[in-house]
Amino acid sequence: MEIKVPAVGESITEALVAKWHKGDGERVEKDEVLCEIETDKITLEINADASGTLAIRAKEGETVQIGAVIGTIDEKGAAGQASGPAKPSGPEKEKTEPQPPLSPAVRKMAQEKGIKAETIKGSGKGGRVTVDDLLKQQPEPSPQPTLFVRSEEPAPYQTVEESRITRKKMTPIRRKIAERLLAARQQTAMLTTFNEVDMGRIMELRRQHKEHFQKKFGVTLGFMPFFIKACIDALREFPMVNARIDGDEIVQQHFYDMGIAIGGEKGLVVPVIRDADRLTLVEMEKKIRSLVEQVENNRLSLEDLTGGTFTISNGGVYGSMLSTPILNPPQSGVLGMHAIQDRPVARDGQVVIRPMMYLALSYDHRIIDGREAVGFLKRVKEYVEDPEEMLLEG
Numbered sequence: 001m002e003i004k005v006p007a008v009g010e011s012i013t014e015a016l017v018a019k020w021h022k023g024d025g026e027r028v029e030k031d032e033v034l035c036e037i038e039t040d041k042i043t044l045e046i047n048a049d050a051s052g053t054l055a056i057r058a059k060e061g062e063t064v065q066i067g068a069v070i071g072t073i074d075e076k077g078a079a080g081q082a083s084g085p086a087k088p089s090g091p092e093k094e095k096t097e098p099q100p101p102l103s104p105a106v107r108k109m110a111q112e113k114g115i116k117a118e119t120i121k122g123s124g125k126g127g128r129v130t131v132d133d134l135l136k137q138q139p140e141p142s143p144q145p146t147l148f149v150r151s152e153e154p155a156p157y158q159t160v161e162e163s164r165i166t167r168k169k170m171t172p173i174r175r176k177i178a179e180r181l182l183a184a185r186q187q188t189a190m191l192t193t194f195n196e197v198d199m200g201r202i203m204e205l206r207r208q209h210k211e212h213f214q215k216k217f218g219v220t221l222g223f224m225p226f227f228i229k230a231c232i233d234a235l236r237e238f239p240m241v242n243a244r245i246d247g248d249e250i251v252q253q254h255f256y257d258m259g260i261a262i263g264g265e266k267g268l269v270v271p272v273i274r275d276a277d278r279l280t281l282v283e284m285e286k287k288i289r290s291l292v293e294q295v296e297n298n299r300l301s302l303e304d305l306t307g308g309t310f311t312i313s314n315g316g317v318y319g320s321m322l323s324t325p326i327l328n329p330p331q332s333g334v335l336g337m338h339a340i341q342d343r344p345v346a347r348d349g350q351v352v353i354r355p356m357m358y359l360a361l362s363y364d365h366r367i368i369d370g371r372e373a374v375g376f377l378k379r380v381k382e383y384v385e386d387p388e389e390m391l392l393e394g
Contacts, residue, residue, distance in 0.1 A: 001050050003071040005037060005064055009302050012039045014065050016172050017058045024056040028073060035070070036298065040176035041305055043266060043298040050075050061169065109134050123163060130163040177267050184327045189365040192324045195377045199340050199355045202226055202387045209391070217282045223337070224260065225284035227312055229390045230383035231335060232256045232277045235310060238376040240368050242309050244330040250367060259308035259328060260288060263318070264295040270328055271300055272308040281391065316340065322358045332367050335380065336360035 016038040028048045058070035110117040122129035235242040243252045256277040259270040271291045294300045311328045316339040325336035343356045361377045
């Protein structure tokens with residue numbers, strides 16, 4: 001039985017064999033996870049459709065076309081192998097692989113130090129012997145002095161450099177992230193406006209209702225649902241922030257599919273909460289937790305990542321105090337949340353210490369004017385600083 005790379009979307013033509021969970025020649029059972037493949041959008045697992053012996057055709061790190069055969073399962077071979085005669089015991093002839101060629105600099109240093117480079121196990125790329133490998137060796141005593149003619153060979157810099165760096169190909173997901181970030185810079189007129197929000201009332205509200213929400217709903221509300229709700233209410237007042245450009249047309253979107261940036265093992269992904277305006281705060285929190293779990297377990301589908309009218313990114317979970325979020329095209333706006341810090345602020349003529357968070361709104365200036373951007377961010381600030389109404393609605 002052939003193991004093929006499944007089709008996962010019309011625009012996806014190739015995938016990377018990221019990891020084999022079973023080895024070549026190993027016994028596998030039906031429905032067992034065989035391997036993980038990565039596309040430029042998602043990571044997915046391929047399961048065995050039958051029991052038998054696995055034969056791997058595509059190695060880890062190899063890029064293959066959609067529909068390509070990356071392995072086979074011999075359904076008959078497994079049974080025969082289990083009951084067949086044992087292999088004769090005895091010493092097997094050791095297989096030796098040819099040593100990678102020495103660089104001119106290594107060859108010269110080995111001669112000068114009287115070291116047999118072919119006896120050294122190299123630490124460089126592909127087992128190549130490096131200058132550092134030679135420096136760790138003690139030269140063999142030579143019965144007679146040996147004279148050498150100075151040669152005009154290159155310095156060992158490049159070989160030393162190879163031993164101090166590691167090269168690996170970018171995964172499809174990382175390549176796609178890089179392409180999209182570069183496109184956002186090159187194809188939009190991105191600008192960022194900043195504000196700050198007092199998180200005192202929302203923190204107190206969460207503290208008061210924490211136990212109640214935990215008992216009733218099985219979750220403790222985080223900050224993200226409040227910001228999603230605040231952004232949706234602000235988007236209703238400033239609809240151009242929820243719009244996008246398509247060619248020479250402006251497309252206004254009268255729905256609110258909110259993208260939530262989540263950092264995963266293989267990079268930042270932005271799954272989408274569909275029709276977020278129809279969800280309560282508790283439902284939003286449960287959906288966010290479900291998406292985070294899917295990201296951690298590589299369970300996101302292509303549907304989870306497509307679309308989205310506006311994105312929220314919380315760099316504060318990593319300790320970021322202030323940053324400029326990058327647009328997620330074709331969206332025209334992205335809100336950046338940051339770490340909460342106690343800072344002195346003026347309140348009613350007095351300097352007080354309050355838990356403050358910087359907010360950043362990056363927007364496409366081609367479609368959103370500065371007045372709208374500043375007004376939108378100011379409205380988000382006002383909603384978050386007066387969260388009681390949102391909690392009652394949720």
